[in-house]
Amino acid sequence: MCALTGCAATETDATSTFVLPxxxxxxxxxxxxxxDPADGVGIVGRDRSDDPAEGLYSVCYVNGFQTQPGELDSWPDDLLLHRDGGPLFDPDWPDEALLDTSTPERRERIAEIVGPWIEGCADSGFDAVEFDNLDSYTRSDDxxxxEDNLALAASFVDxxxxxGLAAGQKNxxxxxxxxxxxAGFDFAVVEECSVYRECAAYTDVYGDAVIDIEYADELPRSFAEMCADDEAPASMVLRDRDLVTPSDDGYVFETC
Structure with a gap:
């Protein structure tokens, strides 16, 4: 759990609190x-299958609107969005199928599957959770x-x-x-907002509670310039797109 100064507790109801980044x-x-995070790192995002970073503010990654790679067969077929006789896959991540959020009944069943993952993040000691692929509707062929994804997101946030977890909007x-x-999100985890010149869309809503990840393979300007931009979020990092570990070729980690 977060052991840093600056982690603010926020009441959600009479019995539950969460901590902001x-x-x-x-x-x-x-x-x-x-x-092991580098010296000076205060926030670490890791997959739900991993352990949180000890003593640092830890955000748990959950793929809430698409299937994780290798987990397609674990989902009921009727909870997958179908097109042309088979599941519809994300064109950028062809091993991730879109979940069908189109009806209250399907959303409830999706939440029954994802809910224990969220609770597992809390049990593992994470401070917060982020839900990836909120924008899956933009890849759904209409x-x-x-509204479908917003309704499911609200269930996840609840x-x-x-x-006892803060809930992060993803992109x-x-x-x-x-x-x-x-939906009640508390902060945002965003990718390449500087590349796409959309950081203000998040900071106008969440203030300093925006965590931005830029990727080294498609920078239109230097990372130093991005950091110096007036619209840059207060928390930014440059990573390699595959998010490999320091022992792997291609590892990139640079901070402002």
Missing amino acids: PAGATPDYQLGGGY ALDV IAHDA AAEEASVLRER
């Missing part, structure tokens, strides 16, 4: 495998819309808060305001 802390994003810049207001 420390404002301006240096992040690391370790979805490719956990390792089978889903933002489960997270009940478990979906254009919906940041409505996601905070209606």
Whole structure:
């Protein structure tokens, strides 16, 4: 759990509290495998299958709107979005199938599967959880819309808060305001907001509670310039896109 100054506790109800990310802390994003964070790192994101970083603010990654690679067969077929006789896959991540969030009944069943993952993050000692692929509706051939995913996101946030976890919006810049207001997200974990010039869409909503990961393979300008930008979030890191560990070729880690 967070042992840093700047971690603010927020009441959710009479029995549950969660802790917000420390404002301006240096992040690391370790979805490719956990390792000892560099000196000065205060926020670490890791997969739900990993352990949190001891003594640091730890964010648990959950793929809440698409299947994880290698887990397709563990999902009921009717909870997968189908097109042309088979599951519809993310074009950028072809081993991730979209979940069908189009009806209340399906959303409830998805939440029954994902809910224990969220609670498992809390049991493992994470401080917060982020839900990836909120924007899956944009890849659904118009089978889903933002209201479908918003309704499911609200269920996820409720489960997270009940478990004592802060809930992080992942990407979906254009919906940041409505996601905070209606789903109840507390902070944002974003990718390449500087590349796409959309950081203000998050910071206008979440202030300093925005954690930005930029990737080294497609920088339109130097990372130093990104850090110096007036719209840059207070917490930024440059990583390799595969998020490998320091012992692997291609590892990149740079901070502002």
